[in-house]
Amino acid sequence: MKLPLTISWYFGRQFAAAVLAMAAGLAGLVALFDFLELLRESATAPNATFGILVEIEALRLPWSLMQIIPFAVLLGGIYAFWRLARSSELVVTRAAGISAWQFLATPVLTACLLGALCTTAISPLSAVMYGRAEQLDNTYLKPSGGPLSLNGGSLWVRQADNGLTPQGFAVLHASNVHLQNHALEADQVSILRLNANTDLLERLEAQHATLQSGDWKLRQVFVLRPDAAPQRLPQMDFPTDLTVNRVQESFASPNALSFWALPGFIHLLKRSGFSATQHELVFQTLLALPLLCSTMALVAAGFSMRPSRRGGAGTMLVSGVGFGFALFMISEVANQFGTSGAIPVGLAAWAPALAGLFLALALLLHLEDG
Structure with missing residues (x-):
C-alpha cells in the first residue's frame, strides 16, 4: 500500500x-x-x-x-x-x-x-x-600556548622537490618556530634534498628562515653536496607549497577545517610528512x-x-x-x-x-x- x-x-x-x-x-x-x-x-x-x-x-x-x-x-x-x-x-x-x-x-x-x-x-x-x-x-x-608551542616550537616538513631530480623530495627541520608580522620565522633550519631512491643530493643549513609567499627565505646558508666543497650564500629562496595558514592548521584541531577543505588538506599533510x-x-x-x-x-x-x-x-x-x-x-x-x-x-x-x-x-x- x-x-x-x-x-x-x-x-x-x-x-x-x-x-x-x-x-x-x-x-x-x-x-x-x-x-x-x-x-x-x-x-x-x-x-x-x-x-x-x-x-x-x-x-x-x-x-x-x-x-x-x-x-x-x-x-x-x-x-x-x-x-x-x-x-x-x-x-x-x-x-x-x-x-x-x-x-x-x-x-x-x-x-x-x-x-x-x-x-x-x-x-x-x-x-x-x-x-x-x-x-x-x-x-x-x-x-603562552598556541598550536606551534604544543610541538616545542619545532617543525618537521616533508615536501615534493623536483628542483634537482624528477620525483625528488625534501625534508626540512626548523627550530624556534614562531609567528611574527604574519610570517613564520625559524632558526637553525636544515633541509635535506633527496631523489626518489632517498639518495642524498644536497643539504642546506641556514641560520634563519622566513616562510612567506610560497618560499622559504633562507639567510646565512651553507650548501653541502657530496664530493664538493661547502658553499656559503648570504641568502637563498627555497620553493614550498606550504603557507603560514597551512602550517598553523596542521597543528590546530581538525575541527577547524570544513568538510569541503579536509580532502585537499589531508593530501597536503601526507605530502608534507605530517600525520x-x-x-x-x-x-x-x-x-x-x-x-x-x-x-x-x-x-x-x-x-x-x-x-x-x-x-x-x-x-x-x-x-x-x-x-x-x-x-x-x-x-x-x-x-x-x-x-x-x-x-x-x-x-x-x-x-x-x-x-x-x-x-x-x-x-x-x-x-x-x-
Missing part, C-alpha cells in the same frame, strides 16, 4: 519538530556547562573578560551542535514516536494497512537529510567559528553522520513504538536512551582506536553507525507484525 502524502508529511513534521526542539535544548545545556568551564579557566587569565568568554562560547556553539545532533535525533525521535503511540495514532495507521516500514520512511529520510545538512552546510560554518574560538582561547586563556590520521577520522565521521542520524531514528522507533496498553513502555524508553549512549561510548572507543592507528580510520568512523543500524533493524523486524 502506498503511503498517503498527508500522513507522510504529518509524521515527518512531528519527527522534525521534536528533533529540532531537542537539539536546541541539548545545545543550550552543553553550552551552559562549557561556559562554566570557561569561567573556571578565566580565573587565572585576567585579560579574559566576560564578553570574550561569551564570544568564545558563541563561536563554539555550531561545533557543539554538530556533536549532539545524533542524540537530538535519538531523544527527539523517542519523544515523537512515544507521543504518537500514546495517542494511538500509530495504532490507527497500522490498522489502516500501513506498515511500520512505510510510515518510518519519512522520519528516517528527514534524519538522513538533517545529517547531510550538518555535514555539507553547517560544517563549514562550524569550522570557521571554531577556528576563531581557538584563536581567542590561545590569546586570552592560554597566552593526517586525525583529519581523516574527522572527515570519515562527517561522511558517516547522515547514516548515524538515520540509525538513531530507527533506534528511536524501535524502542518507542510499543503501544502503551501493552505496558512496559517506560522500560522500553529507558532502554532506548541507554542503547543510544552505549552506541556513543562504542563510537568514542572506536575513535580512540582509529586515532592510535590500531584499526583503520574508515572502520572506526563507520562501524558504530553500521552496527547500530543492524541492531535497530533487527529490533524493528521483531516488533513489526505486519
Whole structure:
C-alpha cells in the first residue's frame, strides 16, 4: 500500500519538530556547562573578560551542535514516536494497512537529510567559528600556548622537490618556530634534498628562515653536496607549497577545517610528512553522520513504538536512551582506536553507525507484525 502524502508529511513534521526542539535544548545545556568551564579557566587569565568568554562560547556553539545532533535525533525521535503511540495514532495507521516500514520512511529520510545538512552546510560554518574560538582561547586563556608551542616550537616538513631530480623530495627541520608580522620565522633550519631512491643530493643549513609567499627565505646558508666543497650564500629562496595558514592548521584541531577543505588538506599533510590520521577520522565521521542520524531514528522507533496498553513502555524508553549512549561510548572507543592507528580510520568512523543500524533493524523486524 502506498503511503498517503498527508500522513507522510504529518509524521515527518512531528519527527522534525521534536528533533529540532531537542537539539536546541541539548545545545543550550552543553553550552551552559562549557561556559562554566570557561569561567573556571578565566580565573587565572585576567585579560579574559566576560564578553570574550561569551564570544568564545558563541563561536563554539555550531561545533557543539554538530556533536549532539545524533542524540537530538535519538531523544527527539523517542519523544515523537512515544507521543504518537500514546495517542494511538500509530495504532490507527497500522490498522489502516500501513506498515511500520512505510510510515518510518519519512522520519528516517528527514534524519538522513538533517545529517547531510550538518555535514555539507553547517560544517563549514562550524569550522570557521571554531577556528576563531581557538584563536581567542590561545590569546586570552592560554597566552603562552598556541598550536606551534604544543610541538616545542619545532617543525618537521616533508615536501615534493623536483628542483634537482624528477620525483625528488625534501625534508626540512626548523627550530624556534614562531609567528611574527604574519610570517613564520625559524632558526637553525636544515633541509635535506633527496631523489626518489632517498639518495642524498644536497643539504642546506641556514641560520634563519622566513616562510612567506610560497618560499622559504633562507639567510646565512651553507650548501653541502657530496664530493664538493661547502658553499656559503648570504641568502637563498627555497620553493614550498606550504603557507603560514597551512602550517598553523596542521597543528590546530581538525575541527577547524570544513568538510569541503579536509580532502585537499589531508593530501597536503601526507605530502608534507605530517600525520593526517586525525583529519581523516574527522572527515570519515562527517561522511558517516547522515547514516548515524538515520540509525538513531530507527533506534528511536524501535524502542518507542510499543503501544502503551501493552505496558512496559517506560522500560522500553529507558532502554532506548541507554542503547543510544552505549552506541556513543562504542563510537568514542572506536575513535580512540582509529586515532592510535590500531584499526583503520574508515572502520572506526563507520562501524558504530553500521552496527547500530543492524541492531535497530533487527529490533524493528521483531516488533513489526505486519
